[in-house]
Amino acid sequence: MTVARHRSFRRSGLAVLEICAITAVYYGSARLGLLQQLVRGQVTPLWPPSGVAVASLLLRSPRVWPGVALGAFLVNISLGPSLPAVLAIAAGNTLAPLCSYLLLRRTGFRTELDRLRDALALIFLGGFTGMLVSATTGSGTLLLAGVLSTGGFWPTWSVWWTGDAMGVLVVTPVLLVLRSAHRPANPRPSRWAEALLLLAATAGLGFLLTSHMPLLFLGFPLLIWAAFRFRLAGAAPCALAVSTFAIIAGAERSGPFAGHDLLTKMITLQAFNGSAALTALLLAAVISERDQTQREIARACGQLASMAAKIAAGDLLPTLPDTAGGKNGGARRTRQRSSPHP
Numbered sequence: 001m002t003v004a005r006h007r008s009f010r011r012s013g014l015a016v017l018e019i020c021a022i023t024a025v026y027y028g029s030a031r032l033g034l035l036q037q038l039v040r041g042q043v044t045p046l047w048p049p050s051g052v053a054v055a056s057l058l059l060r061s062p063r064v065w066p067g068v069a070l071g072a073f074l075v076n077i078s079l080g081p082s083l084p085a086v087l088a089i090a091a092g093n094t095l096a097p098l099c100s101y102l103l104l105r106r107t108g109f110r111t112e113l114d115r116l117r118d119a120l121a122l123i124f125l126g127g128f129t130g131m132l133v134s135a136t137t138g139s140g141t142l143l144l145a146g147v148l149s150t151g152g153f154w155p156t157w158s159v160w161w162t163g164d165a166m167g168v169l170v171v172t173p174v175l176l177v178l179r180s181a182h183r184p185a186n187p188r189p190s191r192w193a194e195a196l197l198l199l200a201a202t203a204g205l206g207f208l209l210t211s212h213m214p215l216l217f218l219g220f221p222l223l224i225w226a227a228f229r230f231r232l233a234g235a236a237p238c239a240l241a242v243s244t245f246a247i248i249a250g251a252e253r254s255g256p257f258a259g260h261d262l263l264t265k266m267i268t269l270q271a272f273n274g275s276a277a278l279t280a281l282l283l284a285a286v287i288s289e290r291d292q293t294q295r296e297i298a299r300a301c302g303q304l305a306s307m308a309a310k311i312a313a314g315d316l317l318p319t320l321p322d323t324a325g326g327k328n329g330g331a332r333r334t335r336q337r338s339s340p341h342p
Helices: 002-036 048-060 062-076 083-106 116-129 132-144 150-179 189-209 216-251 262-313 326-338
Strands: none
Touching: 002 048, 002 062, 002 150, 002 216, 048 062, 048 083, 048 150, 062 083, 083 116, 083 132, 116 150, 116 262, 132 150, 150 216, 150 262, 189 216, 216 262
16 A cells, blocks of 8 residues: 555656646747747747647647646736736637647647658648637637737737747657657768758858848758758758748848838748748658658568578478369379479
């Protein structure tokens, strides 16, 4: 009884610790996201906590939802107009990733993201569909609280929805990659050199995007390079970096965002971020699926070659079908062929 109680206390302690960790990560990522707010100090073009929440549910199961709810409450308590509004917004921020989780699980989603169907599910179900809940709840709450005018509802809703969706599209894959990250068994120096070169090129793109040069399109060759050579492990961080650089450029109104109003800037920014995320995820998933198919074909060819070698050596002879004498006749002919004596 004492041992069972000790194990129960230990499991409860680990669960509480896990929830506290998710709360801390959610809150910290929210503070980072709020650095680039565009509407009312709390609506951003990229909301990382939505990606953190979806990844936490996928990796640790729905029992960690209190960590998401507590993190959302702590973030919004200093932003919301009133306590009921804060509770409503926090509820929406909790229900949205839960809906995404349920939708993904119903499709048989795999966290490895090594199939095209998994990438499509994360984009259209986990990102675009699930985050409708938080955007609608949050914008509706601000409207009912009198903070937003009727004319400001849809612009705020669109920024909220796309920001939460972008969080799922660019942050969740990175966290899923980190969960399964490991050091290569026999790393080649050329492989490390190529990774460093990709990193330097991505940093150079960030410098260009924050300057006065409208060179957003240069992000796509980098994403294609990362997906082809490093699969999701390279494509996901590269998409996050490229999107972050674009958001910084948009907030500073530099590069391709200079001289545009908020609506034009948001359309350009979110179209670029969405295209970058789709390119990275879909291409990495297709290439991973192709690699898996090639491995299966090579394994099947190896098995066939082994069987052919055994047959040629006389160790394994195929059983011929019996068209006249039934099973026994076929067995007799097989034994006759196998016997060295007449």
